[in-house]
Amino acid sequence: MQDEAVLVALEPWQAQLEEASNRIVGNSRVYLQQVECARGECNLGNLYTDAMLHAFIKKASAEASNWSNVTIALTSQGNFRVPLPAGNITYKQLVAMCPWENHLYALNLRGDRLLQLMEDSVAPMNASLKFPTSKRFLQVSGLRIIYNLKAEPGKRVRQILVRCSNCPVPEYQPLEQSQHYRLVVMEYLANGKNGFSLISDHAQDLEMGPFDLDALMDYMTMFRLPVSLARTSISRQLAMRGYAKDVKFGAEVRAMMLQGVDVLADAVAVTMGPKGRNVIIEQSWGSPKITKDGVTVAKSIELKDKFQNIGAKLVQDVANNTNEEAGDGTTTATVLARAIAKEGFEKISKGANPVEIRRGVMVAVETVKDNLKTMSRPVKTPEEIAQVATISANGDQAVGKLISDAMKRVGRDGVITVKDGKTLIDELEVIEGMKFDRGYISPYFINSSKGAKVEFQDALLLLSEKKISSVQSIIPALELANSQRKPLVIIAEDIDGEALSTLVVNRLKIGLQVAAVKAPGFGDNRKSTLTDMAIASGGIVFGDDADLVKLEDVKVSDLGQVGEVVITKDDTLLLKGKGKKEDVQRRVDQIKEQITETTSEYEKEKLQERLARLASGVALLRVGGSSEVEVNEKKDRVHDALNATRAAVEEGIVPGGGTALLRCIEKLDAVSTQNDDQKLGVDIVRRALRMPCMTIAKNAGVDGAMVVAKVETMEGDYGYDALKGEYGNLIEKGIIDPTKVVRTAITDAAGVASLLTTAEAVVTETPKDDAAPGMGGMGGMGGMGGMGGMGGMM
Template identity: 60%
Template structure:
C-alpha cells in the first residue's frame, strides 16, 4: 500500500466518501461503538446488583450511630463524610450494567437533595427496598405495570396519612431539635442553626462557609439575595455543592445584553491587574463574550462568572440600582451614556464574598456605605407610602426593601483540619436544609417512626384493580419500614423485635418510637427526635417513582468495551478519530482543506475561497485545516458543528502509524478565538520542526515560542543550546506583547526545556522535556486570553512532552523548584 496518495487523489477519496455518507441522516453518518444488551431477568438482576452496592454504602451513614464513609479524592486528602448524597455521587461501578442501576439511584439521591435539601439516605434505602421486591415479584410472573400502579397508589395513601398527622413547627427549641437530628445528633449544630434563624427570621438568608479558626462562628452581615443563578455550569468552582464561590470579587453591572467581547475586556483587565474574581450581572451574556469567559475560566486564566440580572423591565433597573448602592458600583446603561468598553476600575462594584447557585445569588458585605444603603431604603419606603403607588408596585418595593435591609446570617465552620471542616460543613448544610423544610411544611416524629405508623394504618384499604396491584401496595407496606430498621441495625440492635413492638403494642400512639441512641421507646416529639414532613414526602415520592420504573425495565443497553488491538471498520482501514487502525489501518487518507462551517455541513471539502500554490499543484485552503485525517473524523466534525456543540476547533496533524516522518508541509491552520478578528490562524509547522531538533537531534536545550504581533502565527522566538538556566529565564521575564490599544507590555510565552538530572539514588541520569506556559500576572488581558486559547493546539503537536507547568510569577520559574517538580523530588 502506498505510504501517501497524491493531493488530488486524496481529495477525491474524501469527497466521494463524504458524498456517500451525506445521503444518510446524521445518526447514520457517524459510526458509534457497538452495544451490549441484557434482557428480562438477567437485565434486572444486573441493575439490582448495582442498586444494592450503592445503597449498602449509603445506608451505613443513617441514624445517630451511622458510620462514616472515607472517599478517595483526586487531589488532596481523602474525604470523610456521613452525607448520603456525597457518598452516592462517589460510587462508580466497573460493570456497566450494574452502574446503570447505581446511576439511577444517584439520581434519586440528587433529586431529593435538590428539592428537600436532606433525606437522601432515606430515599436511597426506600428505593432499594421497593426495587428489590419489585424484581422478585416480576420474576415470579407478576405484571410490572400493575405492580407500578399499586406502588403509586400506596405512596399517595402514605403521603395523605402523613399530611394529616404532621404538625407545624412553632418554637426555637423545635427548630434546634430538627437541626440536631439532621446533623446526626450534634446538639451544637442544632443550636447554632436555631440562633441564626432567630437573628434573621425564618424567611431570612442563612449561609454556611468554611471558617479560618478551630471554632464555629455566627455573624450577621449586610447582604442581599436574588433569584437568579449562574448563566453556565462551567463557572462552578465547587463541584460537590454545584456553586460558584468567590472572595472579594469585582462586580460589573449592566442593564443590557452583553455579546461582544470588546465590551468586557476593560473589566477583565482590571480583574487581572488586581488579581480579583469578576462577576458580571447583566440582562444576559451570550456569544463571544460568554465563550471567552468560559474558555478562560476553564483554562484557569481568569476567575469569572456571569449571572442574569433579576426582575424584568423597570423593576430590573431598580434592582440593579440597589446592587450598585450595595456594592458601590455603577450600572452601565445607554440612558446615561455609560459604555461598557469605557469601564474604569472605579465603576466596578466590590463585595466581601458572593455565592452563586443555579437558582440564586447571595452577595455579602458589599462595599457600599451604610449611609447610602440607609438612604436608598428610606427612598423605597417613601415610594411605598405614596398613595398613588399601586398594590403590585408596593409588593415589588417591599421585596426590594427586605432584600436590601434584611441582612444575612453567615455560619463560619471551624475545625483543626481541612477534612474535619469539610465533614462538619456537610452536616451544617444538611441541618440548615432540613430546618428550612420543617419550617416550610411541618414536622413528623423522627427515626422512621412516621413511616412505620403509616405502614400499620395507611395501607389497609387502598383500592386496587387486581391482585398484582395489591402486591404493589404490599411492597410499599414493607419497604417503608426499612429506614427505621436500618437506623436500628446501625445501632447494633435487632430491628424485627423493635419494629414489631412499634406496630403492635404502640401502634395507636403516632408519636411513639424508638430512640436508637439510648435504646429506649419514647415519645419522639417530646424527645426532640423530629423529621421534616417535606423531607420524608420528597424522599418517598422520588424513591418509589424511580424504583417502580426500574421494575418495568425489560432491556438494558450499554456501550460495549473496546477490544484491545481490534481494527476499525472497512473503508481502507479508516478507524476511529485519530486511531486509523484496522485492515493494516495505517493509510494516510488526505489533507482535508475546508473553508467554513457551511463547507463541512454540506460535505464538500473544496467549497473554499482562496488558494495556495504548493509544488506542482494548487491547493485551496481556509481557516480549518486537518492534516491528515480519517473519514470518521470529518463526519464527526460535521455532526458536531451541525448540532452547534462547538464554536471552534483546534486540531493538529495526525500522522499515519506507518510513517516515520511527517508528510510534506501543509498550510496547517488552527482556529483560535480572538476578541478583535472574526477568524485568526496560527501556523505551527516550524515549531514542530524545531521541537524535533531538540528532542531527537539534541540540537537545542530550550525553545521559546511566541504569537506574532498580529496573532496569526506561532513562531520560534528563541532556540538555543545554552544550558544556562538564567539565560532561558531572562527570555521569559523580558518577553513583551502588544495590548489591544497597541501599547507594549509584559507578554506571555510558551517554552520547552530539556531537563537533564542525576537521580539522588545514584541510579543514573534522566531527561524530561518540559512544556512551560508563561503567563505573567501583569500581562495584558487580550494576549493572555489568546495565548491560553492556542496553548493546547501547540502542546498536542509537540509529541514527547513529559511534564507541563503553568508559571505566572518570576518565583514560579526558579530552577530548583521547577527541577523538584519535574523530577518529583528524585533529583540529586
C-alpha cells in the same frame, strides 16, 4: 566516572526506549505553531482541544438525541512548550510539546462561570500593543467567541456561542448564563492551578478520563483515513462510527441491576441515623473525603460492570432528585428505593405483572403522602428549628444551635451561607443591611486609618444606572452634600474620565467626603438592584429614560440616606437605610412573587440575594476544624442541617427516626385496588416503610426487626431513640424530621424503583476494536470548529 558494566546492561533498554520514542504516532500537513497560542486561536490549540473532546465524545451513542454529553474543551496556552512540525509526528515530539502527565477531567460548570473564565482569559491583554498576549489565554473547542480587546477588562467578551449537546445535529447556540455545561479540562485546571480557582471552586460532577497524550494519540489515529474524510468534523464522523450492542433480558438483567442497587444502597445505608458510620471516598487529588452525607456517597459510586452500574445509577438518581428538591433525606430515599426494587423484582419473578405492581405502588405512595400531611405540624420556635438541624447534623447540637441562631437573626427569608472557617470553632457572622460585591473605584477614596476602607456615617447616596463621565452632571449633587454637611457615595454603572479625576483631586486636596462605586450585576439585574437600594434608602435611580429627572436637576429628596457606609476594595455595605418601611415591604412582596413565578434557577438565585438584602441581611456560617478533612465533613452535615431546617419551616415536621412512615402503614389497609397485582404493589410499599426505622436501629447495634415491631405497637409520636437506646415521645425528645424531606424521599424512591421493576431488557454499548487502516494525513486539524473566529480581537 561512568560504569561501563552498567552502560552495557542498559544498552538493550536504550534501544527499546529509542524505538518507542521515535515511533510515528501521527502526520500533519501543516506546521502546528505554539507561539501564536498566547494571543489568539492557534492550530495546535485546535488539535489539542479537539482531541480532549474526542476522548469523551467517543462514549456517546450515534443514535441518541444527545450526540455527546461533553461539547466544550478548554486548555491554557501554557500547556504547549514547543511546536509540532509538518509531516510525520513522533511520540518523542508529543512529549516535548506537552511534557506534563495530566489526566483529562469532565465536569459541569454554570454558564456565568464559563463567561467569567473567558473574560479572565483576555483580561491581561494590553490592547495598545501590536501583538497583545496573555499567559492565561484559553484555547477552546466547542465554542465560538468574539472578543473586543479595546473594551476594558471584564467586558471584552462580546459573544459566546456554545455547541449544543442534546440535539440531533451539533449546532452553535448562544450561551445561557444559568445553564450548566459539561466540559473537558486538564487535571491541573480542574485543581485550580495557575490561577484557575474559578474552575475548582465551582466545578460539579467530576469524571476522570484518560491521560492527555493518550487522548491525543487516539485522536490522531482516527485520521488514518482518506483525506476527504480526514477533513470532516467529529460531529460528522460520529454518525459513521459503529457500536456493538450488548443486550440482556428478563430475570438475568434484573438480577444484575439489583446487584448494583445493593452495592450502592449498602454503602449509603451505613451512614443512616445518629450512630451511622462514616464513608471514606478516594479522590483524584487531595486527601480522601470522609462523609456521612448520603448523596455524596451515592455520587461517588461507579461500578465496572455496565449492567450493575445502570442499577446503581438509577438509585443514584433517586438520591440526587431528593437532594435537589428537599436538600436532605437522600439516605432515606435510597433505603426505600432498594426495598421497593428488591420486593418488586421478587414478585415479578413469580409471575406478577410489573405494570400493575407499579400502579399499586403509586396508589399506596399517594396515601402515605396524604397521611404525612395530616400528621405534619408547623415549626414555630427557635428550639424546634434547633432540634431539626441537630437531627439532620447527626446529633451535633452545636450545629443545630448555630443554624437556629442564624435563622433567628436573618429570618426565614434571609440568606444563610456556609464557608470554611479560619479557626477551630464554628462562628456565625450576620451582615445586617445591604451588602454587594463591588468596592471603591479608586483607592484614593480611602479615609480610614484602620484599614484600606472607606467609612462614612450618615451619608447620602446618588444612584445612577448610567455611566457618569462628565463632572458637570455631578456638581449639583456634590454642592447639595456639602450644604447638608454629609458625605456623598455615588453608585453608578461606571464613573470615569473627567468625573472620576475631579472627585479624586478634590478628595486629596480639600478632603471632600466622597466615594464612587460601580453598581453590582449586569443588565436588568443591575437596574433592579439599584432600585432596591433606592427604596431602602429613600432615594431614586437616575438615568432611566422614563425618568424626567436629570442628574443636573437633583434635589436632596432625590438622594438616598443611610446611617453607615463601609466600602472596601471588594465590597460595599450600606446600613440603616432611611427608606419607608411600607415601601420596603411592598418591594419585598414583589420579589417574593417573582421568585415563585420564575423557572430559571439562575434568576431565582439572584432574586433570593436581593430579597435577603432588603428583608433581613445575610448570615455567614464559618465552619471550623483542625484539618481540611474535618472541615469538609462538618460542612456536609451543616449543609444537610440547613436544608432540612428550611424544609421544616416550609412544610412542618413529623416524628423522626422512621416513625412517621411506620404510622402510615395502617392507613394502607384502606387502599382500594383493581386487581391482585396492584395489591402486591401496595404490600411492597407497606414492607418498604419499615426499612428506614430498621436501618437506623441496625446501625445503632440492635435488632432492627424487634425495634420496628415494638414501635408499631405504639401510637402517635412514640418511637425509638437510637442515640440513647430507649423508647419515648420523639417530638418531646426533639427527634423530628421535616415533612417535606420524608414526603420527597418516598415519592422519588417509589417513582424510580417501580419504573426499574418494569424493565425487561437493557441495552449497553461496546465500542468496536477494529484494526485501523493505513496512515493518512490529518488534513490540517481543527475539525471541531475550534474557537470559531475571534473576529472581535482588535
